[in-house]
Amino acid sequence: MNPLNLPSRTAGQHGPLPDFLPAEADVADVVSVIAPTGDRIWLVTAYDLGRAVLTDERFSRAAAVTPEAPAVHPMRPDPAALTSLDPPQHTRLRRLVNRPFTPRAVAGLEEGIRRQARRLLAGRDRIDLVAEYAMPLSATTICRVLGVPEAEHDRFAGLADRALGITTGTFEEQGPARDALRAYIRELIDRARRDPGEHVLGTLATAYDEGGALSHDELTALVELLLNAGYETSIGQLGLAVVSLLEHPDQWHRLATAPHRETAAAVEELLRHAPVVPMSFTRVARQDVRLGPVVVRAGEALVVSLLHANFDARAHRDPARLDITRCPARHLTFGHGAHTCLGAQLARTQLRVALEELATAASGLTPHIPLPSLPWRQPEAVVRGPLTLPVNLTGSGRSWGRRCSSQP
Numbered sequence: 001m002n003p004l005n006l007p008s009r010t011a012g013q014h015g016p017l018p019d020f021l022p023a024e025a026d027v028a029d030v031v032s033v034i035a036p037t038g039d040r041i042w043l044v045t046a047y048d049l050g051r052a053v054l055t056d057e058r059f060s061r062a063a064a065v066t067p068e069a070p071a072v073h074p075m076r077p078d079p080a081a082l083t084s085l086d087p088p089q090h091t092r093l094r095r096l097v098n099r100p101f102t103p104r105a106v107a108g109l110e111e112g113i114r115r116q117a118r119r120l121l122a123g124r125d126r127i128d129l130v131a132e133y134a135m136p137l138s139a140t141t142i143c144r145v146l147g148v149p150e151a152e153h154d155r156f157a158g159l160a161d162r163a164l165g166i167t168t169g170t171f172e173e174q175g176p177a178r179d180a181l182r183a184y185i186r187e188l189i190d191r192a193r194r195d196p197g198e199h200v201l202g203t204l205a206t207a208y209d210e211g212g213a214l215s216h217d218e219l220t221a222l223v224e225l226l227l228n229a230g231y232e233t234s235i236g237q238l239g240l241a242v243v244s245l246l247e248h249p250d251q252w253h254r255l256a257t258a259p260h261r262e263t264a265a266a267v268e269e270l271l272r273h274a275p276v277v278p279m280s281f282t283r284v285a286r287q288d289v290r291l292g293p294v295v296v297r298a299g300e301a302l303v304v305s306l307l308h309a310n311f312d313a314r315a316h317r318d319p320a321r322l323d324i325t326r327c328p329a330r331h332l333t334f335g336h337g338a339h340t341c342l343g344a345q346l347a348r349t350q351l352r353v354a355l356e357e358l359a360t361a362a363s364g365l366t367p368h369i370p371l372p373s374l375p376w377r378q379p380e381a382v383v384r385g386p387l388t389l390p391v392n393l394t395g396s397g398r399s400w401g402r403r404c405s406s407q408p
């Protein structure tokens with residue numbers, strides 16, 4: 001593999017990464033690493049191989065959540081969660097929740113996200129883009145999709161912040177907060193069962209009560225996954241994208257002066273360059289599988305480093321360079337295959353609209369504290385991102401356009 005030059009390691013400004021993710025330049029396509037649990041895990045670092053593995057049914061998610069399976073994180077995933085299932089159980093459950101995440105359904109949310117973004121930025125010349133922008137945008141969006149009442153968005157955001165450690169906290173402090181968030185989610189489900197309404201919560205509650213299409217454990221795990229995954233990823237991703245742009249002021253200038261129709265391409269490059277989830281969930285081989293020179297034995301675990309795949313020089317020209325005109329900017333930031341991110345379209349829309357409105361509000365964006373002193377989420381967290389991101393907003397927004405560069 002060609003030399004890697006991960007900006008997160010070299011500049012130290014994309015925050016800490018888990019120790020077992022190799023930082024060295026000449027990392028092989030498949031390497032053996034020791035996870036924080038002490039378990040040995042295969043790590044796939046190549047783009048094409050990573051994509052292939054994520055669609056390969058010889059690797060199982062269900063086998064990766066059993067108590068005896070090698071694991072990356074000490075906290076075992078819920079075996080009833082959508083992310084923990086293989087087909088056909090996975091297909092059945094995913095079909096139940098697909099509809100509000102289709103491009104068409106997400107397009108219907110865009111205007112609301114834009115109006116809120118404008119309101120949050122109005123009259124500001126300094127703003128913490130985590131606490132005062134990404135968090136309220138993300139909370140409102142996912143709560144609207146699920147059908148959490150408007151008056152309770154702040155309650156959800158506060159509980160989720162403490163439970164997931166988005167702006168503060170250690171894993172120990174998160175324990176009781178997680179219990180409180182779970183209790184709130186159970187309360188939401190109970191209410192949806194009594195009065196379903198038309199949103200995801202109601203649809204799922206009805207599917208449980210009337211059709212027996214999912215078990216109570218699956219229902220609870222699904223709502224928890226949608227609320228949590230839908231909330232913290234979008235917050236971290238906006239923070240990371242803005243940090244990348246602050247590190248590359250020329251790219252911010254391009255974005256700030258680009259017509260709206262071109263920001264979709266810029267978003268893909270930002271997703272490639274600073275993926276908020278640096279690696280896939282663990283999969284376990286059902287049988288011996290040869291991956292290049294390596295044989296992954298049945299029962300062994302494997303993870304795809306989405307971050308390394310996004311910087312594989314065979315798939316991306318000059319991968320360390322942030323080039324928002326790169327198109328297409330291919331990446332594995334949303335995973336691939338059956339478990340590919342359900343909220344990808346929603347996440348893309350939120351990121352694009354948040355950046356467009358930021359660029360419309362201010363042509364000048366500078367960090368209010370030096371980037372190297374930004375505090376970051378703990379490296380063991382599945383989702384990364386800055387805990388705070390205070391920036392200064394100056395000047396007025398967009399005026400002229402630009403073109404896409406070509407890409408291998």
Ligand code: HEM
Pocket residue numbers: 082083084094225226227229230231233234237275276277279280281282306332333334335336338339340341342343344346347348
């Ligand atoms: C930039 C933001 C986001 C990123 C980078 C991201 C990334 C990912 C990745 C990498 C996976 C697959 C992991 C694997 O297969 O190993 C995934 C799955 C998933 N994501 Fe996202 N995600 C984001 C936002 C969201 C949002 C907004 C939602 C909304 C609910 C969401 C819901 C889910 C769900 C439900 C799954 C599991 C899908 C399945 O197992 O079938 N994500 N995400």
